[in-house]
Amino acid sequence: MNRALRRVSLICLVLFVALLINVNWVQGFEASSLASKPGNGRTFSASLQFQRGSIVTADQKVVAYSTMNKNFGEYQRHYPGGAVYAPVTGFDTLFSQTGIEQAENKDLSGTDPALEVHNLLDLISGKPKKGATVELTINSAAQQAAYNELKATGKQGGVVAINPQTGAILALASYPSFDPNLLATLDGNKLQKNDNRLLSDPNQPLLSRATAVTFPPGSSFKIVTSSAAFSTGKYNQNTVVPAPTQLKLPGVSQPLINFDGEACGTGRVRLIYAFTVSCNTAFGDLGMKLGGQKLRTQANQFGMNNPNLTIPFPVAESNFPLYTDPAKVAGAAIGQESDTVTPLQEAMFAAAIANNGTLMKPFLVNKVTAPDLTAVATTAQTALSQPLTPTEAAGVKQMMLNVTQSTSGTAHATAGTQATGGIVIAGKTGTAQNGINNSGLDDAVFTCFAPANSTPQIAVGVIVKGGGQGADASAPIAVKVIQAYLASLGK
Amino acid sequence: MSAITTPSGQPLGADAGAGHGSQPDAVPAPRGRRRTELLMLVFVVGVVVLAYANVGLGLNGKIPAGMFEYGLAFAVLVGAAHLAVRWLAPYADPLLLPLAALLNGLGIVMIYRLQESGRDGNPGNVISTMSTSTTTFQVVYSALGIAAFVAVLAFIRQPRTLQRYTYTLGAVGLVLLALPALLPSSISEVPGTGAKIQIALGGFTVQPEEFAKLCLAVFFAGYLVAKRDVLALAGRRILGIDLPRARDLGPVLIAWGASLVVLIFESDIGTSALFFGLFVVMMYVATQRSSWLIIGFLLFLFGSLVTAELFQHVRDRFIIWLDPFKYVHTVTPSSYQTVQGLYGMGFGGVLGRGLGQGQPYLTPLVQSDFITTAFGEELGLAGMMALLIIYGLIVQRGLRAAIAVRDPFSKLLAGGLAFVVALQVFVIVGGVTGLIPLTGITTPFLSQGGSSLISSWMLIALLMRISDTARRPAPQPIQDEGMTQVVRAG
Numbered sequence: 001m002n003r004a005l006r007r008v009s010l011i012c013l014v015l016f017v018a019l020l021i022n023v024n025w026v027q028g029f030e031a032s033s034l035a036s037k038p039g040n041g042r043t044f045s046a047s048l049q050f051q052r053g054s055i056v057t058a059d060q061k062v063v064a065y066s067t068m069n070k071n072f073g074e075y076q077r078h079y080p081g082g083a084v085y086a087p088v089t090g091f092d093t094l095f096s097q098t099g100i101e102q103a104e105n106k107d108l109s110g111t112d113p114a115l116e117v118h119n120l121l122d123l124i125s126g127k128p129k130k131g132a133t134v135e136l137t138i139n140s141a142a143q144q145a146a147y148n149e150l151k152a153t154g155k156q157g158g159v160v161a162i163n164p165q166t167g168a169i170l171a172l173a174s175y176p177s178f179d180p181n182l183l184a185t186l187d188g189n190k191l192q193k194n195d196n197r198l199l200s201d202p203n204q205p206l207l208s209r210a211t212a213v214t215f216p217p218g219s220s221f222k223i224v225t226s227s228a229a230f231s232t233g234k235y236n237q238n239t240v241v242p243a244p245t246q247l248k249l250p251g252v253s254q255p256l257i258n259f260d261g262e263a264c265g266t267g268r269v270r271l272i273y274a275f276t277v278s279c280n281t282a283f284g285d286l287g288m289k290l291g292g293q294k295l296r297t298q299a300n301q302f303g304m305n306n307p308n309l310t311i312p313f314p315v316a317e318s319n320f321p322l323y324t325d326p327a328k329v330a331g332a333a334i335g336q337e338s339d340t341v342t343p344l345q346e347a348m349f350a351a352a353i354a355n356n357g358t359l360m361k362p363f364l365v366n367k368v369t370a371p372d373l374t375a376v377a378t379t380a381q382t383a384l385s386q387p388l389t390p391t392e393a394a395g396v397k398q399m400m401l402n403v404t405q406s407t408s409g410t411a412h413a414t415a416g417t418q419a420t421g422g423i424v425i426a427g428k429t430g431t432a433q434n435g436i437n438n439s440g441l442d443d444a445v446f447t448c449f450a451p452a453n454s455t456p457q458i459a460v461g462v463i464v465k466g467g468g469q470g471a472d473a474s475a476p477i478a479v480k481v482i483q484a485y486l487a488s489l490g491k
Numbered sequence: 492m493s494a495i496t497t498p499s500g501q502p503l504g505a506d507a508g509a510g511h512g513s514q515p516d517a518v519p520a521p522r523g524r525r526r527t528e529l530l531m532l533v534f535v536v537g538v539v540v541l542a543y544a545n546v547g548l549g550l551n552g553k554i555p556a557g558m559f560e561y562g563l564a565f566a567v568l569v570g571a572a573h574l575a576v577r578w579l580a581p582y583a584d585p586l587l588l589p590l591a592a593l594l595n596g597l598g599i600v601m602i603y604r605l606q607e608s609g610r611d612g613n614p615g616n617v618i619s620t621m622s623t624s625t626t627t628f629q630v631v632y633s634a635l636g637i638a639a640f641v642a643v644l645a646f647i648r649q650p651r652t653l654q655r656y657t658y659t660l661g662a663v664g665l666v667l668l669a670l671p672a673l674l675p676s677s678i679s680e681v682p683g684t685g686a687k688i689q690i691a692l693g694g695f696t697v698q699p700e701e702f703a704k705l706c707l708a709v710f711f712a713g714y715l716v717a718k719r720d721v722l723a724l725a726g727r728r729i730l731g732i733d734l735p736r737a738r739d740l741g742p743v744l745i746a747w748g749a750s751l752v753v754l755i756f757e758s759d760i761g762t763s764a765l766f767f768g769l770f771v772v773m774m775y776v777a778t779q780r781s782s783w784l785i786i787g788f789l790l791f792l793f794g795s796l797v798t799a800e801l802f803q804h805v806r807d808r809f810i811i812w813l814d815p816f817k818y819v820h821t822v823t824p825s826s827y828q829t830v831q832g833l834y835g836m837g838f839g840g841v842l843g844r845g846l847g848q849g850q851p852y853l854t855p856l857v858q859s860d861f862i863t864t865a866f867g868e869e870l871g872l873a874g875m876m877a878l879l880i881i882y883g884l885i886v887q888r889g890l891r892a893a894i895a896v897r898d899p900f901s902k903l904l905a906g907g908l909a910f911v912v913a914l915q916v917f918v919i920v921g922g923v924t925g926l927i928p929l930t931g932i933t934t935p936f937l938s939q940g941g942s943s944l945i946s947s948w949m950l951i952a953l954l955m956r957i958s959d960t961a962r963r964p965a966p967q968p969i970q971d972e973g974m975t976q977v978v979r980a981g
């Protein structure tokens with residue numbers, strides 16, 4: 001029987017070796033991935049034992065910081081920016097993290113491998129462990145203006161401003177918003193109550209309209225349609241195109257009409273004129289000539305249909321599906337049908353034109369600074385794509401300038417130099433129809449950049465849900481953001 | 492290490508004869524090695540008392556009250572066990588008692604740590620399923636366990652005497668195993684688990700399966716020793732494996748059926764796997780036919796798959812095992828406990844949080860099935876591996892006794908008991924660490940509860956009795972000038 005007993009010892013050895021390998025796997029290799037699982041109470045309560053890093057804007061305004069709460073013996077998070085910065089900072093609770101709190105958690109909590117050396121030095125020198133400071137690209141003046149103006153409309157909406165040269169996000173605001181301090185409480189019952197209240201609020205304040213919700217782009221999409229036309233080499237802003245009062249669509253009884261059924265000039269107009277007064281029929285016809293595939297390719301180059309865009313937190317995908325039915329292509333070419341965009345995407349349209357046709361990857365974090373003030377990471381500026389050549393971009397820019405500067409332009413009254421105090425803005429309005437049979441209130445869209453008469457410093461995308469005409473509801477918000485930003489640069 | 496090995500070149504037939512007449516070669520001059528045992532026990536008491544102090548320091552920075560009393564009680568208990576061994580089994584393996592005592596002591600320390608969580612201003616939450624007297628009870632159970640240990644050594648002076656009670660113990664084992672299934676759920680169900688594995692009367696609960704395990708191991712050994720020649724008869728040879736004759740499959744099928752009955756009526760997958768595994772391995776040792784291992788394994792696999800298909804509670808265990816993180820917040824199946832255990836182990840990392848400084852109270856019922864995860868959290872990977880190696884050493888010493896002992900019944904019994912420890916540790920530690928589907932059985936010596944602790948001590952006593960028999964010097968013929976031979980009784 002001894003031979004069998006030796007075999008049994010071998011079996012036992014295999015069982016124990018399997019257990020040993022497995023505990024090594026769990027506690028050695030998997031420990032960090034287990035620690036980062038949402039809902040891991042051990043990690044979370046341990047994270048409250050030391051000071052989480054602060055979040056500051058580019059102009060050093062602190063928007064999130066932690067202090068010791070003596071009652072709980074744990075660090076308490078504060079969000080002095082409140083609702084204004086909520087779509088940027090997000091929040092940090094046991095069961096969920098959002099925004100920068102989530103995307104930069106490893107830096108803020110000091111667990112990023114790049115911070116290990118600093119942690120070790122702190123350990124040796126006896127200093128308490130502290131998270132790294134995350135510096136945003138946000139400009140506090142532009143951010144405040146964006147939120148204030150959105151709030152003044154009282155409607156749901158989002159504003160995003162980008163530096164077209166770099167991709168740095170200057171403002172990112174959403175309304176209705178929430179106060180993240182409500183979710184920073186260390187009192188579990190209170191947290192539960194506040195969380196339930198926010199989740200059950202019909203206005204959905206936790207939802208960021210700037211990056212997490214998409215809206216129809218309306219006529220602002222004509223920037224993409226024009227770009228697609230220009231890139232074929234057959235069109236420029238002075239090309240004469242048909243612009244009937246009613247555009248018959250194949251297979252559909254209802255013709256495509258212009259805003260309020262108006263005529264578009266003489267029925268054959270230069271593209272720049274059609275763009276300036278926003279003729280739907282001209283662009284519907286142009287879209288059908290270009291085809292769904294061409295429009296989709298151009299939309300992709302502007303950053304649409306990209307589910308993987310992160311800034312560093314993920315952004316909702318802006319959609320431009322592949323249309324094959326010519327009637328749908330015509331509607332899609334003027335930003336209707338199933339086209340949807342985020343306000344960030346709107347800003348990216350203008351930013352690409354402002355930057356001579358090159359679209360920079362939008363980003364929200366400037367740099368990460370270790371507690372000893374050495375920079376751990378600085379975001380590199382990278383180009384996302386080049387939707388247009390500089391010449392083609394100049395053509396689109398001229399058309400966008402006309403929208404605000406020409407007396408017949410749709411945004412002349414609200415974003416012309418008289419309304420802006422001399423700042424030259426180039427932009428495009430959008431008034432997107434909504435609801436069944438377009439019975440809902442129109443969404444107001446405006447995308448623009450400034451100054452258009454020198455190197456553009458800021459591109460802004462604004463969408464106000466149910467705001468009516470883009471020129472009326474959204475353009476003034478963009479103007480205020482631009483004014484605030486350019487004024488802060490002058491200081 | 493080479494002290495008690497049989498020559499490797501020995502022919503199969505002679506080996507199958509269970510070493511009749513084959514002298515275990517090169518046994519050094521037999522020594523009791525009780526002094527080694529005593530030295531290691533002193534070390535064990537030291538480690539346990541320091542761990543106890545560590546818990547208090549970790550929880551609130553103070554040496555815990557009662558450290559002296561607990562330490563003294565523990566020292567007295569293991570001292571008594573040691574004296575009993577000196578008296579009753581002087582040649583027994585010197586490692587088994589210290590290893591078991593260390594596990595028992597660390598178990599008490601961890602239970603104290605969990606009991607104190609959240610009480611008297613200590614950090615953490617109070618574990619509602621533990622009271623302030625849980626540790627005291629565990630110490631009392633340890634005393635009962637050591638008493639049972641001494642009793643086994645005192646009453647069973649020769650392991651072979653047990654062979655006489657083969658069928659009696661077999662019947663007792665089956666009754667113990669079946670009892671919870673026959674009793675109403677109010678008495679036999681472990682609250683909240685659906686597993687009918689205990690008998691709860693007047694505030695005290697007994698888990699009869701723990702004792703059934705020992706009875707059935709004796710039964711299997713006695714039965715298989717009697718029947719092994721028949722069972723070893725080969726039928727056909729397929730793919731290089733000697734398959735048994737179809738008519739000899741009876742016993743393994745009965746054992747399989749019984750384990751399935753346990754599984755179905757008591758919802759206790761772990762115990763079912765344990766008994767079936769024990770039987771198959773003992774059958775293999777008795778017959779030397781590896782076909783029994785293969786048949787047993789295939790039957791077990793088939794049985795588990797069919798029951799998983801038929802019974803939701805079995806299927807849930809598989810589902811959770813495949814993706815524990817998916818079911819953290821669902822009600823059925825719920826992997827909350829498993830996931831908290833894994834979080835705890837991950838939180839402990841390589842070196843652990845330190846006793847009293849982790850958050851094991853976040854894992855529900857951590858004091859019973861999941862106690863190893865509490866060790867993993869507070870003593871880290873290092874402590875976890877140390878515990879596993881302690882178990883491994885117990886198994887190894889048990890198998891060593893099995894190989895050394897001459898009598899085939901004792902050989903089979905020791906082999907079976909050692910293997911059942913290995914299998915039980917594998918099933919429960921593998922379950923809580925996510926290696927295999929979780930099945931709730933106790934962790935020998937560590938889990939809170941009396942039945943497991945007492946039966947584990949009895950198991951150690953049986954192994955020590957067998958190793959004592961194996962290591963006892965053979966009666967030396969005293970040759971007195973060729974005239975008379977006096978055989979000194981062993």
